[in-house]
Amino acid sequence: MFEKILIANRGEIACRVIRSAQKLGIATVAVYSDADAQAQHVKLADEAIYIGESPAAQSYLQADRIIQAALATGAQAIHPGYGFLSENDRFAEACQANNIVFIGPPVAAILAMGLKATSKSLMEKAGVPLTPGYHGNNQEAEFLKQQADAIGYPVLIKASAGGGGKGMRLVERSEDFLSSLASCKSEAKSSFGNDEVLIERYVINPRHIEVQVFGDSHGNYVHFFERDCSVQRRHQKVLEEAPAPLVAQDKLDAMRQAAIDAARAVDYVGAGTVEFIVEQDGTAYFMEMNTRLQVEHPVTEMITGVDLVEWQLRVAFGEPLPKQQHELKIHGHAIEARVYAEEPEKGFIPAIGQISYLHYPEQNQHVRVDSGIVQGDEISSYYDPMIAKLIVWGENREAALVQMHHALGQFHVDGLGNNIAFLDRIIRSKSFKQADLDTNLIQREDEFLFKTKHSLNAKMMVATALTELLLRFNQNKTASNPVWSSQTLWRVNISPSYAIQFNLEDAVYQVNLSAEKDGFSAEYQGEKFLISGKLLNANSAQFRINGKQEKFAFNQNKSGLTVFQNGQSYPFKYIQNNFGADESQSTEGNLKAPMPGVITQVLVNINDKVQKDDVLMTLEAMKMEYAIRAPYDGIVHSCYFQAGDQVKVGDELVEFQAITEDVA
Known part of the structure; x- marks a missing residue:
């Protein structure tokens, strides 16, 4: 086996190849551009070589620099991944000229399949059906x-x-x-x-089905069954699944045999994919052959239990195929969703920027995540804006759909737009659930995918408000205030009522919370709840709402609180919290500091008359300023702090009395 290989790619596919190489004990060399200096594939590899500036044309498409990097590091072979130079016959020739193994098909096969017209002529001669x-x-x-x-x-x-x-x-x-x-x-x-x-x-309402094939240098060929890749936007794949649902067995057998015939016709070696355009009755026509590993190869791995990258490495080293056709079986059903930084509602335009928060679903035998992105990474304009591939497996298609819905609900991204909610709507659409598949599915389901309005769940709003309140108290703990480590929020002598406001898509929402003995009573748009709970960590909480326990996922950022629920994300923006602005408070009493901080302004004097919602003081905490407002019309009797003073949670700030008819 090879001792060292170079991966001429980046992102998730580079990380994917590195993992399989490491499993076989093969050392790896990564290449990187300016934009990828701190990328995950660079950190995972044993060595990394700089190859140029951020644009791909000045780095990942520079074949000479990649060849030199392989020679300089002693790499015996180059894995091209997909995209970039993976189907470039000149690059494959350059590898051969420098005694470097190209982990892909022979140059002749790349040339034969590289032009659609040429490949169709070859396929016609081989008896492969053509459109x-x-x-x-x-x-x-x-x-x-x-x-x-x-x-x-x-x-x-x-x-x-x-x-x-x-x-x-x-x-x-x-x-x-x-x-x-x-x-x-x-x-x-x-x-x-x-x-x-x-x-x-033009085939009306076609399906896009492809067959994974593999050949070795000993004349052996196998197929790994098929994948349905019909769900597309702008002729680019969005969801893939294996095996293809609701296709007659004789039609599948014909497709699989045609794919083997296509590979044999060009003496193919390595992993390849034969793509078909398929009528609704299952009649298939050869479309093209991709002479590389496909983005969607994990769904094939999930239903066959085979590591296709390992097979690539073994075949490139000259070994025969590890298994013959009769040894390959389908087990269960797999679906892959491509999670992109993009705005589906705006024509799928890429979303550029930093991912401030990223939480992947837990991986197990049912859920797999292939990615080269971690929290804090930038999605740049230089490369494809894919965040990750989410792959799920189930005993059957229905079970796989359940797994995908759950996994998407656990996939959280904050800081820039993404298509997670869109993907979840696709798998819940009537067409996809019924496997009524064709390349126009997204257009057919336009009403459900793009125009469905998601009403805000009242329980979610109440939980959001309490999360915000708990975060503010929790984040402002100080050594001089050890009470927070031993007592719950509502047992401390603080102002008992809060009006928490958020802005979402230019609409303002308010939740009123009142501290009770065992939690809070909450009111949102006329609905009332009893809620208690606690923060589990920086991004999740556990609440009991009207007797039912629920977990709650969120991310706090500079501008607000992003809440994740059922695949949707809700970026709530902060409005100054109106602490103490509740008419249910006693008409005589003091306003107390809702959290530790520094008084930045005192806007009233003793004996001043104030009206409800007038700002009496401002308090800065966690680099944010909060207004302390009058809960009702009244007269100020005392101000206990001045600008610049440090206050602790529960400190009395202002004493005032409500204005009544007897007050002059």
């Missing part, structure tokens, strides 16, 4: 239009060298063909340096 269309060399515009007219509309114009949804146009009328062709060729030239196209009949 009706034209994939020849004649690129004259009028000739291509004649081919499209003969095929019948709608048709797809596809860049021969395309991928990732680029260089693709749907044409529904003959009169639109030439303009669409010009646009497609222009994009193809810009994106891939090649403006050749092919024409295909």
Whole structure:
């Protein structure tokens, strides 16, 4: 086996390859750009080599620098991951020229499958079914239009060298063909340096199903069954699952055999994926072959129990396939969700910035997380904004759906937009639950996925308010105030009532809390609750609300409190807390400090008349300023502190008396 390999990639796939290599005792070398100097793949690898500035064109696409890094560190092989140089025949040739093993297929296989038109010609000869269309060399515009007219509309114009949804146009009328062709060729030239196209009949409501194949240098081939990747936005995958649901067994068998035939036709070695466009009746047409490991490979690993990266390493070293076809079985069902930093409601635009809080679901035999991101990392504009891949397994599809819903509910991200709630809505949509799958599912479920309004749960609002209150007291503990380590909040002699306000999407919400013997009574929009509880740690609490115990997940940040519930995140923003602003307080008494802090302003004098909600003092605590307001109209009798004074929780601040008809 190899003693040392270099991973010519970044992020989660680099971390993924490193883990499998370490399991086999193989030393690893990472490469990194300026933006990735502190990235997880750099920290996980045994060595790391700097290869350039942050843009991929100046670092991860610099084949010569990566080859030199491998030579300098004594790496015997290079694993390209996916994307970047993974399907670059010149890079594979450069590895070969420098006596470095390219952990991927032979150069000839990359070349054969690299252009859609070329690969379709090969597949046609191998007897692999093709979508009706034209994939020849004649690129004259009028000739291509004649081919499209003969095929019948709608048709797809596809860049021969395309991928990732680029260089693709749907044409529904003959009169639109030439303009669409010009646009497609222009994009193809810009994106891939090649403006050749092919024409295909557009399959209405198609499914996208792919078969994982593996070959070795000894002439052995196997398939690892199939994955359904139909759920897409902008022709890019969002959810993948294995095996493909609700497809007749004879149709699956035909697809699997076609994938083996495709691999054999190009003497394929290593991991590859044969992709099919599939009619609703299960009839499949060859679309393309990806000559690399796929992003969604974990769902195949979950249902077969095979480490595909380990197989890649063994086959690249010259070993035969570890198992034959009859030894590979499907066990259960797996689903993968791609968690992105993006804004689904704004056209899936990437969300750039720092992840201030990140909590992954607990991993076990049912739940797996593949990621190269940790809390505090930046999502930059230089690379794909994927945060992680969340993969779940169940005994059947229904069980896997339950696992995914639960896992998404435990996946918490704060600091920038993300698609977690969107993913949860997809798996709860009628179409997905019923496995009514096609590449237009997101558009079909538009009403549910994008326009559903989520009403704020009253129990959640009450729990949010009490969490805020507990956090403020808990975060302001001081050595001179040891009472907090031995007594609960409501036993201390403090102001008994609080009005906690938050802002969410420009609307203001208020919860009134009143301390009771065993907790608090709470009121929100006319509903009343009895609530008690405690903080479990910095991001979770446990409450008993009207006799029912519940856990509560949150993150406190500079601007407010983000609450996580059922896959949704609610970024509540702070409004100055109106401590003491409750008319139920005694008409005679004192306002007390709600937390330790420093008095920053005293805005009243003895004998001043004040009105309800007038600010009497301001108190700074945890770098935030809080207003101490009059709970009702009254007259100030005493002020016990001046600006600059330190106060402890429960200290009496102002004594005043309510104004009655007898008061002049």
